[in-house]
Amino acid sequence: MKRFLKISAVIFFTGSVNLQAQKQAIKKPNIILIMTDDQGYGDFGFTGNPYVKTPNIDKLAARSVRLTNFHNSPVCAPTRASLLTGRYAQRTGVHDTYNNGAIMATEEITIAEILGQNGYKTGIVGKWHLGDNYPFRPSEQGFQYSLVHGGGGIGQPGDLIENFTRPDSSYFNTVLSENNKHVFPKGYCTDIFTDAALGFLKENKSKPFFLYVSYNAPHDPLQLPKKYEDQYKDLKFDSALDKDSGKSWSKMTEKDKENARKVYGMATNIDDNVGRILEEIKKQNLEENTIVIFLTDNGNQQLRFNTGFRGLKGLVYEGGTHVPFLISGKGFIPENKDLDGLTAHVDLLPTLLEASGVPIPKVIKADGRSVFKQILGKQKPEERIFYNAWNRGWPEPYRNAAIYQGNYKLVASEADPDNLNTFGLFNLKTDPFEENNLVKSDKNLALKLKNKLDSTFKEIAASPNLSPRRIEIGTIHENPVILTRQDLSGTAMRNWTGENALGTWTVRVKEEGVYDFKAISIKTIPKGTRALIRLGQIQRSKFVNDENKTVSFTNIYLKKGDYDIESWFETIASVNGPFYLEVLKHK
Template sequence: MVNWIRLLTGGCWVQVRNFLLPYQIDRVNIFLILHDQKPNSCHFILKTFFLQSLLLSSLACFSANAQTARRPNILLIITDDHGYGDFGFTGNPHVKTPHIDELAAKSVRLTNFHVSPVCAPTRASLLTGRYHQRTGVHDTYNGGAIMATEEVTLAEILGKNGYATGIVGKWHLGDNYPFRPSDQGFKYSLVHGGGGIGQPGDFYENFIRPDSSYFDPTLAENDKKVSRKGYCSDVFTDQALTFLKSQKTDPFFLYVSYNAPHTPLQLPAKYEEMYKDLKFDSALDKQEGSPWAKMTDKDKADARKVYGMISNIDDNIGRILQELKAQKLEENTIVIFMTDNGNQQLRFNTGFRGLKATVYEGGTRVPLLISGAGLFPQNKENANFTAHIDLLPTLLEATRILLPKELKLDGKSALKHIQGKQGNASASSRTFYNAWNRGWPEPYRNAAFYSGNYKLVAADAEHANLQSFGLFDLEKDPFEKNNLICSQPQIARQLRKCLDSVYADISASPHLYPRRIILDPAHEPISILTRQDLLGNGVNAWMSDMVAGYWLVTVAKEGYYHFKSIHNKPVLKGTRQLLRVGALQRSDVLKDETSTHTFNKIFLKKGDYQIESWFDGKDGVAMPYYLEVSAGE
């Protein structure tokens, strides 16, 4: 007689000899079935001694098998304004990145990976799999860096499938309810405000320290203001390590989003010392025809600081990878490293044309490394065209999570391409749209359309003038030196038509209209309105006292509200402070020199409002940098 056990979870038969279980299972609920030689005669035998023996064996192997059966963890690391050439593994002879280089040697290196020209758009596409304009994110401030709360993020999908989710560092997709990380799927968050530490969209405590804002920063931890000691990248890494140490049972998604090496170029003395004697006088630095051969003294001084900030990041990434290993999480964790756009300052970038903010390859092509969980080959280069919009569907396929049917993505899973299980057959049919300009999208201002090997660039073009466009064959000309617009006008017209079509589709998105911050004391007791989300003409001068603009809000609960204006310096005695909320206006004459003023107990009904706040004095009209809104009698 042959003894068999059928597992409920898999429906497979496992042979048992001498009542010992030679197969690890991850559920104890099983049927015990004894088969004889006749296929149609089976019966259940539930003997006490058999059950006890079997359950003990099952429980003994349950824990180990649960670990191997668990979905893979995801560690996504992204840096800010970190160019393609800022690594040892991409050929930079100066910058020291040993930990990232070691990671590159263990990873699939995507050498044809594309992001948006600037940071907030990249982050929106990364987390949603959609072109950033569809999500409501079309700029880095100007009210254009608030992602619609209706968007479904990678964190939300993973969280609903049992993942612990956390973010440390830069969010840049909305600082107020309902647009914060906690509102978009992250169960844990430690983030700075706005698009950068010390910017006028960040906390006031950082903004007033322009020369030291990267040290001892004020941050938001799970939506509550906290102060942390240390250099910002070190602080975020410390919290990432704490997060990793807490992961014992559930799979996790940890998003480590460094704000460095974005300006201001502040760094610990140890790392500044590393590059203080760098002369940029090697043969590579003087390479004829290269953009970096034209570096000014200011460019070189900036590069020394940027390289120091990058080496600090490299050390911190080394700490994170070591902690993964120490916690025995390494084998079941997908590790991704990437940057959000090209370098902001002129320096070595392997030869790609353009810098951050442009749609040329130097602004949008960045390295991506992916490894781990037994899913990816080691030390391989992959030249398939991939983009930030592909990351969400790729990771869902890798974690065996079905894509929600209601989602309409622009990206597609690249898992099989990355694994080397699919060739380049689909490369010729791949299309991709990229664009960014300060303010609302425009059809031919800093836009690009890719189709197969060809790329159409509309830096500042006119529809009626085909010669104002650029056309490049990236397979033959990755550095975009040879404009084919005259020799291949038919291809250019075809791609322009595609660009027009995508632009028209995106322009119809309801999320392109400005987001309204919701004033709801139940979710956010104090709402801080900053210049990050200020709307109106002229708000580009967000660092100017004389800027004028307004905020759009929705009052969720009827009641009394208090409005506190905060300026970055004292306002003269006798200045009139004004506040306008919808059709209601209040004003006071300042009796003393002060940098703050509060209008108390203004009754508001539920509904939509436009808010303005300004000073009117002998020096003219100025605007506060912050407006705190709270509720109560």
């Protein structure tokens, strides 16, 4: 049950940096948060990339406050949970990108909920990745409008089957969910999401709004319109910069280069769409009362230019977590300024609430802090502690974790807790590329930070939401319910795109009654296959007598309560799992 919020509305936004703005009563600012997926720090012209064309974002950077020391989680779902709640992702129940680890607890309170209860219209377009079923969808987490794809990426096993079964074209004519109903727009996904964003902006231009534009590009599969692919088809990567043996990108394979050309094309398409949003803000005369934020969710997945940061997506080294962050607001946020204090995704909620004049509800125990006064130049950066960690499955203390304090960062990458020398200690001010390990020369500091890492992990590991989420079935809010491999959990889920992936769906039956189940394969199920479904101690099976891709189990009576669901197809030679499981409650 969602906790009730008692939040008093605040009428005026008072942040300002010049005399004229101070004299003018400014309405609550509109907020547009734009985030891309798997676009690394070096994938922009303004960060030094010599090839990629991002003129609109470069111009935005030139008139923004640039948070040059901003960090996200190493992967996407944890980043999104922290951005929206101001809390470490593990506290929200989000600890992975699939395997029932990317569902945010419905008890969490998001910035969309808070702003929505303070007079804002709220909308999201693009990638959600925090739960596709009731009660975890955007509509249950504060977004009054949503146009999103399923799972963690378009065309992944957690996405709608219409997209997953089109692996070479899923980014075009993508089937999406608009306010929880399937829609079938035509065109390229990034363009479609921008069209929806512009529609939301124009419809709500007379009210304060919070618009979250969460592009799924340039996440793989690397599909893009031909005109953007053609812009980079002749790129050779043969300059002196590309051949610098001291940089990781000098080891790019031909496949890496092919991927980079496509990513750059997708980045230019994103840039054109960001330009469309910025132009519409200007056209609607909203520039002087709109905060625009641009960032990426984590580092680049494929090897390419990243300015020199160590590591890629998935790692707590800077290449996995250090991302660009731009914030602008004409007339009330400074222009063309760098802010080098340590900042992170958990700071976004308190920062934007302060910017909007909305107090943080007392029930929220945020890990972040507002840096709005720092952005305005009214406060200097303060030393702080920041924790960052991620690994497949459940959290581990030393597998892929980091703790920051001031300029220093301790990294535990497959570290041995009994051997301090297996950790990495770096001074990011003098060594931003993490090349000089200081553990041996400053053991006292390393030990101090390890103790802080240990205590933070212990405290977060005790979070009540760090447990499997249960999708609710049998409600009026969603019937039928489609369970996907996004939320199928188990040790056999590493090959989640394969037929032989097996696991468990954790659900909660809200109303007792009669249910039908349909196990769905993407290939024809051979005749003679025995199909099974197991719900706790309830089991049903049947033999497949005709060639089909689905098997139905009907008229199963379930009492209210929690169930762990398994389903599989078995023959003498193999045991395979369905890709989807449809659950329908009889009326």
